[in-house]
Amino acid sequence: MNVVGYGCGTDSTAMLVGLWRRHVPVDLILFADPGGEQPHTYAYLKTMERWLKEHGMPGITRVWYTTRAGERMTLEQECLRSGTLPSIAYGRKSCSLKHKVVPQEKFCNHHQPCLDVWAKGGKVSKFIGYDAGEEKRLVNALPHDLRDKKYQKEYPLMEWGWGRADCIRAIREAGLPLPGKSSCFFCPSMKRREIRTLYHRYPELFARALAIEDNALPNLTSVKGLGRNWAWRDFVEAERRQMAIREVFSEDDLPCSCHMKGEMHETDG
Structure with a gap:
């Protein structure tokens, strides 16, 4: 029984391509959905589904975290309800374990082919996409x-x-586009350039990320915001101020370090 943990990123996509090229049988492909992936990831899932079908491989089974009552709870909902940030902001990885690892294991715990392997004393083979540089x-x-x-x-x-x-x-040779980075739109691990892209491309998602940060603010002690030691709101407001300055002044007429427009004022002596 061969199970693939698919993250919809470059490594895991290449792994599926490589398994197909090497004729390694794949019985189950799981994608754990925390509910906050960026739009390009959800779009790529559809692209990958088509490729898998065309190449005789199983489709992607989506799984997600559910409460004891059996209700789905996204990571965004959890953060808003608890007034916290994703755990990685505090230096922990429980958000990934809870919303990525646990849903996959829970599915397998009720998946009959897996149960059959365990009943015979065997192990289920799980393929993980760590590349050679990791x-x-x-x-x-x-x-x-x-x-x-x-x-x-x-x-x-x-x-x-x-x-x-x-x-x-390998992805390009398979005729597939590159999937882009897979991460939640409010992930504290996002780089500043990725935050800028989110702000300009998906302003509604950026607003939801700030809502998580603002909601957690009264409870923060060791961190300042989604950037860990800085807040996303402060970052984007600083960016807005910089953009406003560039709109007011030409490149040759920007304020100097003393905040006076134009040439430096004369000094005594």
């Missing part, structure tokens, strides 16, 4: 992998020696 992640995961009694973790990209460039090449 040895540190593998080293960190190894102790847990060795203790896992239910899954045999496999890292095909590392086995093939595929780095990021190899993954990109």
Whole structure:
């Protein structure tokens, strides 16, 4: 029983392409949806679904976190209800575990083919897309992998020696567009350039991210906002001020360091 944990990013997409090229059987492809992926990721899922169907591979099974009452709860809803930021802002990874790992394991715990393997004392093979440049992640995961009694973790990209460039090449050779980065639109790990892109391309999503940050603000002590030691709101307001300055002044007429327009004023002596 071979299961793929699909993240809809470059590495995991290349891994699916490589498994198909090497005729490695895939029985189940799981995508854990936290409910806050950016639009390009949800669009790419449809693209990948078509490619998988055309190449005789199973479709993508979407899973997500549910409460004890069986109701779906997105990471955004959880943050708003609890008045907190995603756990990675505090240096923890529980948001990924709760909304990515747990839903996949819960699905497999009720998936009959997996149950059949475990009933016979075997392990389900789970393929994970760490590329050849991510040895540190593998080293960190190894102790847990060795203790896992239910899954045999496999890292095909590392086995093939595929780095990021190899993954990109494989995706393009398969006739697929590149998927772009997969992350929640309010992820504290986003770089400033990615925040700028979100602000300009998806202003409604950016507003929802600020709502999470503003809602958590009264409860923050060790961090200042979604940027950990800085707030997204402060960042974008600083960007707006800079843009306003550039609209008022020409490139040759920007304020100097003393905040006076034009040439530096004369100094005594």
